[in-house]
Amino acid sequence: MINNGIADDYDSFCFEVNVGECYIDKGLIIKKNGVDIGNVAVDINNAILYRLVCELRENAIQRGECWSSFTSCMREENR
Numbered sequence: 001m002i003n004n005g006i007a008d009d010y011d012s013f014c015f016e017v018n019v020g021e022c023y024i025d026k027g028l029i030i031k032k033n034g035v036d037i038g039n040v041a042v043d044i045n046n047a048i049l050y051r052l053v054c055e056l057r058e059n060a061i062q063r064g065e066c067w068s069s070f071t072s073c074m075r076e077e078n079r
Contacts, residue, residue: 001049003074006030015043017053018066024053024061 002015010030018025026049030040060067 001052002028002044002072004019005042005044007043008032010037010040010076012073014071015069017054017069018055019057024050 006013010032011034011063013030014028016029016055028042030037056070057067061071
């Protein structure tokens with residue numbers, strides 16, 4: 001979902017999420033040629049993202065895992 005939402009070319013990204021009560025705080029760092037880039041066109045449906053993060057956290061709680069944040073990073077080899 002994040003990968004598909006980044007319109008511009010990039011080499012890698014890190015997506016960080018902090019989960020609070022009834023909200024999520026998110027950050028996205030995008031790199032091109034090893035340099036952080038800003039002002040990147042990003043099209044992410046925040047309502048769907050919120051629902052997916054809440055489902056992920058609920059599943060983790062059911063497994064006995066207790067976390068309030070996570071980071072997901074991805075590197076594109078041939079983009």
